[in-house]
Amino acid sequence: MTPEKSPLTYGELPPEDALALLGNDIRTAILWTLSEARGGEGPPPVLPFSELRRKADLDVESSRFNYHLQELLGTFVERVPPEETDDDAQVVSELASTPGEGFRLRPEGTTLIRTIRTWSDEGDAWLAPFELDQECYHCDTALEAEYDNAIFAIRCPGCEYVYDYNLTPPGVLGDDREETLDNVAAYNRSQRLAFARGTCPLCGNAVDAEFVAGEETGYPRGDLRTLLVRRGCDHCGNKDNLTLGEVLLRDARLVGFCAERGLDVTTTPIWKLPFAATDRHTTIDATDPSKATLAVDCDGDTLTLTVDDSLSVVDRRL
Structure with missing residues (x-):
């Protein structure tokens, strides 16, 4: 029997608490890395923990990186268990990652990065x-x-x-x-x-x-x-x-x-x-x-x- 899935919920945190999660360069690097992995096409990709850490290219120990990743879960990032590969993937536990599972942006995370991209310009926007x-x-x-x-x-x-x-x-x-x-x-x-x-x-x-x-x-x-x-x-x-x-x-x-x-x-x-x-x-x-x-x-x-x-x-x- 397939276990019943609980629905994803959005907007669980007050806006000020969600913003507070962004006050760390490791967390912002995680969000940016997950966004960049998409390549502008297809659904948000799922990155295993090791690949996500490698792509983020941060000189921090695994435990510290994992701590900040866990802080983003449920608001900007979701965990995808190994048996879930479709768009209905759910956030499961708050424990450390296990082999085979991965992480991807939630809609809030995608919207956040898109907003930053929308209002940013490399040159003089004038x-x-x-x-x-x-x-x-x-x-x-x-x-x-x-x-x-x-x-x-x-x-x-x-x-x-x-x-x-x-x-x-x-x-x-x-x-x-x-x-x-x-x-x-x-x-x-x-x-x-x-x-x-x-x-x-x-x-x-x-x-x-x-x-x-x-x-x-x-x-x-x-x-x-x-x-x-x-x-x-x-x-x-x-x-x-x-x-x-x-x-x-x-x-x-x-x-x-x-x-x-x-x-x-x-x-x-x-x-x-x-x-x-x-x-x-x-x-x-x-x-x-x-x-x-x-x-x-x-x-x-x-x-x-x-x-x-x-x-x-x-x-x-x-």
Whole structure:
């Protein structure tokens, strides 16, 4: 009879305790070694104790290495018994390793290393301000883009209106400016659409929604804004502010309406969509409870969508 397996559990430690496990160079070397062994392909590999220690290339005795490995078990690393070779491998005991078994990253460990890789760059992750082939919708000045301190920003140097200001990993930086802008547009869209659908793009938790008046957003030129929809995750703390147009980019009727008139809003950079980049097409219909309407003009026709304070579309008119 095959013994019943207990399910893997994640998030057993409070965040501060999980972070405390990383304060040692042997432990970080173990995590990095297990990650590097993957080679970018396939599931996380299982490394026997001796191979893991050899690949980590640390000048420490076996008992000390094993102690720090045990500290990582159950949070960032799991032990795979010799009889378990599939993806359902479980962490078994906290005893020293035995011949035939091995170790691999748990999802938390994989995510940790991926996060470090995502926000790390060997060179200077920086772009001096450069001009875009697009004019500001408010003052007709050419827009500028720059990347500094992990923030990619697109703004107008004339009226100071901010079109995009987003925490963005250095991986968006391409070989030229056009490639970089394409990468930024795709990355930002994925983040905003996740928030628009009510899901945190980092942890998958549901996010809340709050209508914030333009003057209270903290953005430059609040006088040019009608409202922003502030979405936040109470689990991981991730937050973002979206225009009503960005929120409604998920709406199938809006996508179809624009597509029928030759505008693909699923690939066009958000800063090139007037109804999403500005509030010029947004009106506040009511407060307490909140209700707002977006008017999307395309090829001579106008689609209006009204949302309530839960961001549900309560009315569509063409």
